Amino acid sequence: GQQVMQIPQYQHVQEGEDFTTYCNSSTTLSNIQWYKQRPGGHPVFLIQLVKSGEVKKQKRLTFQFGEAKKNSSLHITATQTTDVGTYFCAGVDSYSGAGSYQLTFGKGTKLSVIP
Amino acid sequence: SQTIHQWPATLVQPVGSPLSLECTVEGTSNPNLYWYRQAAGRGLQLLFYSVGIGQISSEVPQNLSASRPQDRQFILSSKKLLLSDSGFYLCAWSQEGPGYTFGSGTRLTVV
Numbered sequence: 301g302q303q304v305m306q307i308p309q310y311q312h313v314q315e316g317e318d319f320t321t322y323c324n325s326s327t328t329l330s331n332i333q334w335y336k337q338r339p340g341g342h343p344v345f346l347i348q349l350v351k352s353g354e355v356k357k358q359k360r361l362t363f364q365f366g367e368a369k370k371n372s373s374l375h376i377t378a379t380q381t382t383d384v385g386t387y388f389c390a391g392v393d394s395y396s397g398a399g400s401y402q403l404t405f406g407k408g409t410k411l412s413v414i415p
Numbered sequence: 416s417q418t419i420h421q422w423p424a425t426l427v428q429p430v431g432s433p434l435s436l437e438c439t440v441e442g443t444s445n446p447n448l449y450w451y452r453q454a455a456g457r458g459l460q461l462l463f464y465s466v467g468i469g470q471i472s473s474e475v476p477q478n479l480s481a482s483r484p485q486d487r488q489f490i491l492s493s494k495k496l497l498l499s500d501s502g503f504y505l506c507a508w509s510q511e512g513p514g515y516t517f518g519s520g521t522r523l524t525v526v
């Protein structure tokens with residue numbers, strides 16, 4: 301079945317440093333989504349990427365979807381303590397033919413920011 | 416606006432006891448509904464999803480079952496809990512737009 305791998309599992313950064321998490325799928329994706337889960341909270345949808353090579357920005361966050369639609373990345377510029385949490389990517393297999401309920405989550409990258 | 420309610424927030428249950436977790440969605444009709452489990456604060460495992468009343472698909476065979484008695488109500492149940500059922504259970508909904516909206520979750524500890 302489809303697998304979505306995410307690296308690194310953990311990342312500790314000094315406040316103000318940049319952070320990047322990478323997501324790789326074993327199959328081609330029709331779209332990829334990113335979520336953020338604060339400590340003790342629930343995942344919150346951040347963004348969806350659909351097109352090959354797509355790049356989207358949300359303030360200090362930059363999301364990329366690979367040309368082959370099998371990988372994605374999230375980059376945070378100048379991290380702040382409010383960025384602390386676990387970032388998940390989640391992909392929809394383009395061949396599943398079953399709609400959005402075939403969303404497969406990566407295991408997430410847990411970001412710690414040292415003030 | 417749409418909201419999702421999930422309860423209880425925390426639950427401690429003895430091994431062998433039954434379980435019923437409820438999730439309701441407001442402000443939308445015919446949503447897709449999902450139950451996820453998150454173990455040890457990490458990855459999300461899809462347990463069940465439903466595209467309509469009475470329509471349940473199971474992703475992982477296990478000690479749990481799900482039901483959708485009403486359009487915006489999704490229930491996760493077990494007849495006899497196991498220690499391995501402990502975890503963070505999350506309900507979510509989606510429709511045509513991108514992204515899932517998750518409930519606040521239930522932290523279940525089986526003792």
